[in-house]
Amino acid sequence: MSSDRLIRIRSNDFEWRSWRGTAVVYDLRSGDTHSIAYPSGHVLSALHEAASDGMPLGGLHERLACAGRTADPGRLAEVIEALCELGIVEDAAADCPS
Amino acid sequence: MRIRDLDAVVLRQRLAGPGLRLVTGPFVFNLRSRIPSVASGLAQLYPDFELEDPRGFADYHVAVHLAGGVRRFVRRQAIFDFDGFHPFKPLPAAQAFALLEWGMNWCIYAHAHEFLIVHGAVLEHDGEALLLPAPPGSGKSTLAAALMQRGWRLCSDELTLYDPGAAAVRALARPVSLKNESIRVMRERAPDAYISTPMADTAKGTVALMRPTAASVEQVHRPASPRWVVFPQYRAGTETALEAVAPAEMFMRLVQNELNYSTLREQGFRALSGLVDGVEGFCIEYGDLDAALERLEAVLGVRV
Numbered sequence: 001m002s003s004d005r006l007i008r009i010r011s012n013d014f015e016w017r018s019w020r021g022t023a024v025v026y027d028l029r030s031g032d033t034h035s036i037a038y039p040s041g042h043v044l045s046a047l048h049e050a051a052s053d054g055m056p057l058g059g060l061h062e063r064l065a066c067a068g069r070t071a072d073p074g075r076l077a078e079v080i081e082a083l084c085e086l087g088i089v090e091d092a093a094a095d096c097p098s
Numbered sequence: 099m100r101i102r103d104l105d106a107v108v109l110r111q112r113l114a115g116p117g118l119r120l121v122t123g124p125f126v127f128n129l130r131s132r133i134p135s136v137a138s139g140l141a142q143l144y145p146d147f148e149l150e151d152p153r154g155f156a157d158y159h160v161a162v163h164l165a166g167g168v169r170r171f172v173r174r175q176a177i178f179d180f181d182g183f184h185p186f187k188p189l190p191a192a193q194a195f196a197l198l199e200w201g202m203n204w205c206i207y208a209h210a211h212e213f214l215i216v217h218g219a220v221l222e223h224d225g226e227a228l229l230l231p232a233p234p235g236s237g238k239s240t241l242a243a244a245l246m247q248r249g250w251r252l253c254s255d256e257l258t259l260y261d262p263g264a265a266a267v268r269a270l271a272r273p274v275s276l277k278n279e280s281i282r283v284m285r286e287r288a289p290d291a292y293i294s295t296p297m298a299d300t301a302k303g304t305v306a307l308m309r310p311t312a313a314s315v316e317q318v319h320r321p322a323s324p325r326w327v328v329f330p331q332y333r334a335g336t337e338t339a340l341e342a343v344a345p346a347e348m349f350m351r352l353v354q355n356e357l358n359y360s361t362l363r364e365q366g367f368r369a370l371s372g373l374v375d376g377v378e379g380f381c382i383e384y385g386d387l388d389a390a391l392e393r394l395e396a397v398l399g400v401r402v
Contacts, residue, residue: 015364017371019345026367031360033367035350 003058006092007080009047014088016044021069025088034086040079042069047089054092102145110137112152117159119150123259123270123318125210127202128156131194133176136162139195142292143273143307146315158205162198164191180205193297196305199275203256206270207357213259213268214369215357220253220267220322221245223400227267227322229258229377230330231355234302237332237384240280241394243308244387247288249402252314253322257357262369265376266321271314273307281306283387324373326398327352329381336385338393343379 016025018041025034025044046063047055055063061076083089101120104112112118113136117128120140131137150156158180165175165188175188178201185204189197207215218231219242228250232238239255246252253269260267273294276284281296281304292309329343329351343351352370353359359366380397384390395401 015367017349017367017374019349019374022344022346024346024349024371026364028364031363033350033353035346041346 003056003061005057006054007047007057007060007084007089008050008052008054008092009044009089010087011048011051016041016088018042018044025086027086027088034088036082036086036088037079039064039069039076040083042067043076043079043083044088052092099149100145101140101147101149104149106137106141109141110134113137113140116152117156117161119152119154119156120144121148121150121318122202122272123268125158125206125270126150126154126156127205128159129198130159130161131163131198133162133164133191133194135192135194136198139198139294139307143195143294143309145309146312147271158202158209160198160201160205162194162201189300193300195294195307196297196300199273199307202272206257206259210259211358211362213261214359214362214366214373216258216260216352216359217256217355217357218258219255219274220258220269221250222253222267222269222317222320222322223250223402225323226325227253228398229267229324229327231258231327231352232330233355235277236330237280238330239274239276240283240332240387241330241384241390243274243276243280243284244287244391246274246311246314247284247291248391251317251322252310253318260324260369260373261321262365262372264321265323265372267324268321269314269318271310271318273309275302276306276308278303284308287387324377327374327377327379328394329379330390331381331383332385333383334385336383338382338384338386338389340380340382340393340397343381345374345379348377348379349374 021038021041023036023040114132117130120127161179174191176194177188221228255274294307296304296306298304
């Protein structure tokens with residue numbers, strides 16, 4: 001996964017809450033609720049602040065590391081993949097594969 | 099006026115005529131029935147409940163009556179009626195009172211969407227509410243009944259009514275539905291409490307209803323602040339095990355016990371998030387009721 005990849009949150013289609021870095025997400029279109037593992041809450045917080053501009057993966061990783069969140073690249077990649085699969089996060093340049 | 103203030107004849111006449119306006123927490127039910135077991139069930143299980151003026155407003159107009167036709171004579175059946183609509187299949191007439199109880203629950207969770215409603219018991223101590231969300235067969239009602247007997251105020255056995263605007267739980271204080279082995283357990287633990295004659299072969303097995311304490315009914319209009327959510331699971335022969343549940347997991351486990359979260363959509367999500375924000379979560383697995391009660395109250399820091 002390229003560190004230049006620019007991703008953003010699709011905040012119009014989802015509501016989410018995070019507790020201790022674990023997120024619970026509500027899909028406004030389907031009515032489904034998802035629980036996504038740590039550090040999904042931190043990822044969504046960072047992407048929420050970045051808003052529609054999105055954030056490069058590399059920057060996201062650095063930001064979580066600076067904030068003392070888990071910086072394991074493999075774990076982060078898994079969480080972002082899960083967020084993309086659910087359509088919560090998308091590429092700012094092109095759609096995530098679904 | 100309370101149900102105990104009516105003599106048996108007047109109670110039957112009210113039920114057979116315009117109806118009895120029963121107040122249960124934020125709701126008024128207009129109840130009608132000519133079935134004797136319904137009248138006696140109300141007299142025995144709801145004596146401390148307030149009655150509303152018969153000319154006043156009722157949220158729900160319900161009736162339990164006997165099926166007509168050949169069913170008047172053979173295998174008599176009871177029908178639950180809600181404004182002329184029959185949401186359930188008829189049940190044997192011997193289960194008429196249980197049908198009323200289940201029908202009243204249905205009225206609330208199918209219509210009272212000003213509340214987020216979760217399947218679970220609620221008890222209160224010192225203004226703080228303990229929520230016990232769980233599916234049927236988990237030992238929730240047994241735990242709730244035992245806590246009530248220890249002095250906790252029973253807010254509800256089946257329906258948790260969370261008012262998101264007030265961040266508070268509203269009480270119903272209706273009878274506790276005991277199933278199967280828990281009937282014997284509670285009879286032994288609380289020999290002075292009124293427990294109805296068991297109804298066998300219901301959809302939930304053998305069911306008996308336990309009268310709420312008078313103190314629970316007297317304080318039914320007092321809201322409680324959610325403080326703890328405990329997911330109970332009875333397993334015969336197991337040691338008591340109590341563990342913390344993280345907020346996100348608690349949220350998902352509450353969703354599994356929801357009754358109108360899906361209907362409320364994003365409002366339900368926000369309400370449930372607010373509920374989770376303010377509580378500590380635990381799960382308890384127990385095989386011994388005394389050990390479970392002791393452990394639970396120790397962890398919650400409650401001495402009743």
